[in-house]
Every structure is written in structure tokens, then in C-alpha cells.
Amino acid sequence: MFLTLLKHSWLSLRRAHYFGRSVGIRLLMGFTLFIGGLYLYRFAGMLPRILMDAFPGMLPHETLFSVLPLIYISDLMMRYFAQGVPRHRIQPYLHLPLSRQMLARYLLTRSWFTPFNFYLLILFVPFFRQIIPHNFGQAAIWNILIVLWLLAAVNHALLVWLKTASRKSIPFLVAGLPALAGIAAYIFYPESIMGASRSLGQMMMDGQAFIFLLPLAVIAALQFLAMKNLSLYPRYKTTRVRLTGKDALGRWLARIPHYGLFWNLEWKLLSRNARSRNMLRQWPLMIPLILVGLIWLVPAENISTMFILLLMFSGSMGFYHLQYVYSWESHFFDFIATRHLDLDVFIRAKYYFYAGIALLQFLVMIPVILIMRPEWFLVFLSLTLYSIGPVYFLLFYTGVGHSTRMDPDKKAHLNFEGTSGSLFLTILLIYATFIPIAIIALMLPWSMFLSIQIITALTGLVFVACHPWWIRVTANLFHRKKYVNLKKYREQ
Numbered sequence: 001m002f003l004t005l006l007k008h009s010w011l012s013l014r015r016a017h018y019f020g021r022s023v024g025i026r027l028l029m030g031f032t033l034f035i036g037g038l039y040l041y042r043f044a045g046m047l048p049r050i051l052m053d054a055f056p057g058m059l060p061h062e063t064l065f066s067v068l069p070l071i072y073i074s075d076l077m078m079r080y081f082a083q084g085v086p087r088h089r090i091q092p093y094l095h096l097p098l099s100r101q102m103l104a105r106y107l108l109t110r111s112w113f114t115p116f117n118f119y120l121l122i123l124f125v126p127f128f129r130q131i132i133p134h135n136f137g138q139a140a141i142w143n144i145l146i147v148l149w150l151l152a153a154v155n156h157a158l159l160v161w162l163k164t165a166s167r168k169s170i171p172f173l174v175a176g177l178p179a180l181a182g183i184a185a186y187i188f189y190p191e192s193i194m195g196a197s198r199s200l201g202q203m204m205m206d207g208q209a210f211i212f213l214l215p216l217a218v219i220a221a222l223q224f225l226a227m228k229n230l231s232l233y234p235r236y237k238t239t240r241v242r243l244t245g246k247d248a249l250g251r252w253l254a255r256i257p258h259y260g261l262f263w264n265l266e267w268k269l270l271s272r273n274a275r276s277r278n279m280l281r282q283w284p285l286m287i288p289l290i291l292v293g294l295i296w297l298v299p300a301e302n303i304s305t306m307f308i309l310l311l312m313f314s315g316s317m318g319f320y321h322l323q324y325v326y327s328w329e330s331h332f333f334d335f336i337a338t339r340h341l342d343l344d345v346f347i348r349a350k351y352y353f354y355a356g357i358a359l360l361q362f363l364v365m366i367p368v369i370l371i372m373r374p375e376w377f378l379v380f381l382s383l384t385l386y387s388i389g390p391v392y393f394l395l396f397y398t399g400v401g402h403s404t405r406m407d408p409d410k411k412a413h414l415n416f417e418g419t420s421g422s423l424f425l426t427i428l429l430i431y432a433t434f435i436p437i438a439i440i441a442l443m444l445p446w447s448m449f450l451s452i453q454i455i456t457a458l459t460g461l462v463f464v465a466c467h468p469w470w471i472r473v474t475a476n477l478f479h480r481k482k483y484v485n486l487k488k489y490r491e492q
Helices: 002-014 023-054 060-066 068-082 100-111 119-136 138-163 170-188 190-206 209-231 248-254 260-272 274-297 300-314 318-324 327-338 343-372 374-399 421-432 434-443 448-465 467-491
Strands: none
Touching (some): 023 060, 023 119, 060 068, 060 190, 068 138, 068 170, 068 274, 100 138, 100 209, 119 138, 138 190, 138 209, 190 209, 248 260, 260 343, 274 318, 274 343, 300 318, 300 374, 300 421, 300 448, 318 327, 318 374, 318 421, 327 467, 343 374, 343 467, 374 421, 374 467, 421 434, 434 448, 448 467
8 A cells, every 4th residue: 555655746746736737848857957056056167266276275165064064954944945844635545544644654655755854865866976086085075975965864854853743942952052052163163063064074084883773763753753643644634814903014014105005915925825935935034054165165256157146146035036927826816807906006005015125135134245355345236237127127117917816825846836938938038138347347447247247236226216117118108008917827
């Protein structure tokens, strides 16, 4: 029966709705995953040189061993927000003589087949293949990769146990406090912690039994605790309903004149739906981690190589949320299309909301940048202005043509619902806007990188200053196409 349950899971995956979509969308899904893996692989190839430039006194593998705790703390934090609790629709099996223990073992087994347990290997395998075999032998790389996968497995087992625990205070006490303590130790006692981490790395290379047995023992203990938690799960899924009266921030936003009502609705959209709520929770953690990682790993003079990549993060969560800017309303588009609604105010409120989040993010980052890398201030300022200027304009304007219904309560990761070929072309267009900027920068008397920063900052300021005009143009286009989109939404 256990194998039958696993077979049913495979059939459920193979028959999932995203595999039944058009060939173009499936090609786009495959291309997106391929590009993500390729970038990670190529970054692993460049990582030894980056580490040697950043830490000239150490070998690349010693540098990576020094920051392994930070890598796995970040991995655990990402998993907590991105990796779901193992679950299964058990109602079809309730008429069978199945114990909860069997269902718990099945859920735990199935939970291991997740990309989160293997994505770091895409980074580690090419990195250590360049460094380790030439100096320490082929066996060392296998020892290292096995232990590193076991550390990822410890994070997985810890996450499953935390998310299935009955008391919600346990995740913070067991995972949050040690993670904060580890980050604080790196800040106040970096040499001691990095030295201890390098010693553990040497134990991996030597293949000492202790370094293999300890993670295995921790995994076994956590899986035992998780099985007890899963065995106590209710048989039927329950839904928690949020009451409007409990949302103090929403009530405060609603009191703001003119735009307050729309901001209140936008906040409800972000906070009450699973897909947008996950982005809202992750973004405040992702930005500081990315910034600290850049400061640690990227030399000051090499920030130009990350310029285009940083554009995604400078736009904050608005860069991703606004890719589906009007599809979020697809479930009540009948109301928007059939009521007298000031679309100019409707779109302008959205723009102010997400531009405000991006500016707030930049303000929070300013003290860290000025203290640790003041020469990066203009980089992040120009990218923030460019994001809330021409990037947001392209997302709002081209988004009028999107007419794919989207369920905002579905998962946020590896979810291609709402994705279309036109959206893919829009993202390519956003990156292609740097081509004319680079051409103009060649004509200016300053250095290429400084010229690009100045042009992007000025372009962003122009689009921000002209936002009433392009929002009005977008609103008129939205008004002309709303009944066409409504017809398409009703057909889905």
C-alpha cells in the first residue's frame, strides 16, 4: 500500500494543471528553470576567482568553509517561507484500513523529493570540482558533497518538524534564536567562528566518521518527532478565516483620503492570499541577505557585473508582483469592468503603493551601505529610481494586455499560473532598455559604469516626475480594453 501511495503522488504530479498548458507556456517554464540553473552553475564557475579577490589570504575552499553556517542559516530561513508542509488529500483513502502512522511515513518519504534538498549541489559540485581534486584527491570531494547534502537534509528535517509542531512558539525558539545567535557571532566574533567552520571543513575533507554520523543522528531524531506530529494531524483540512476587524493596518489605510480605500484593498490582497503573502513575508529577509552577501563576496570594483541582476531586487517585491498587476483582480474583474470606477486613481494608487515599498526598502538599506560600502550608494540609488520609473511604467502599461485568470491563493514558488509569452517578452524588454543606455554612456566623458549610473538615475527621475501622464495613458488604454479582457476572463 505504501508503494501505491507513492505511485498516486507521481500520477498527481504528471497530471498537474501546469503540464496541461500550451506548448509555448511549457517551453517558457522549461526555459525559466534552465536559465536559473545555468546562472547558478556559471556563478559556481566564477566563485573561486571571486573568493580569491575578496579574501586573498585564503584558498577558495577555505573561504567557503568559513561561511558555511551563514549559507545554511540562509537556506533554513528561505525554506521556512518557501517550502510547504507535507500534505496529502487523504479523503479518498479513508475507506481503506490505513493507519495514521502509515500516512505519516508516506508524507515524510514524499517530502524528501523537493528541489530545496538539491539546489545547493548545483553550486557546490562545479565549485569543488575545480578546487579539491587537484590538490587533495578525488575522495575528498565526495566526502564534502555527502556532508553538505546531509546538512541540507538536517535543514529539511528541522523544517518539517517545526511546521508540524502544535505550538507555534517552537519554530522561533528552536530555529530562530540559534540562527540569530549565529549571525550575531559572525558579526562580533568573525575570526573565531570562521576558524571553527574551517576546522569542520577540514574534517569533511578527511572523511572523519563523526562528521557523517552526527547529521544522520539529528535527521533520525527530527524525523521521529515529525512522524509523531503528523500522526496527530486532523483527517480533514481546515481553513482559517481572517476577520476584517482585526486588520489594524488596513483600517488605518482606509482612513487616508483619496487613495486610502484602494491601498486598503491592495493590503488585503497582499496579506490574505497565499501567493502574495509569501512574497510579502520573504522580501524583508531576502534584501538584507542579498546586500550582506554582496558585501562579503563581491569586491567593490566588481559591483558593475551585478548591475542588471540587482535591478530585480531594487524594485522590491513590486518587480514581481506587478508582472501580474491586473491579473490579481481577475476574480472580481466583473466589478471593475461594469462599474463607474476612476481607473486613473485606481492605477495611480497601485503605483504609489509599490513605489513606496521600494523607497522604504532603499531607506532601510542606506545605513548599511553608507557604513560598509559607501561607494555603492549611487548604484542602489540609480537602480531604485530606474525600477520605480521606466520599469514600473512598462509593467503597468504592457500589463493591460494580460487576460489570464490567476488564483492568488495558490503557492508562490514554481507557480506559472498567469505567465504568458507576452509577459516573457516584457521582462526581456525591461532588460533590453539597458542597451540604449550603454550606447549613450559610451559618448559621455566619464567612465562607462559611472555614466550608466547617472543615466539610469536621470531616466528614473524623468519617469517618476512624468508619472501622472503615463498613468493617464495607461488608464485610457485599460478603459478601452477592459471589456475585451472581461470576455476572456469569463471564458476561463
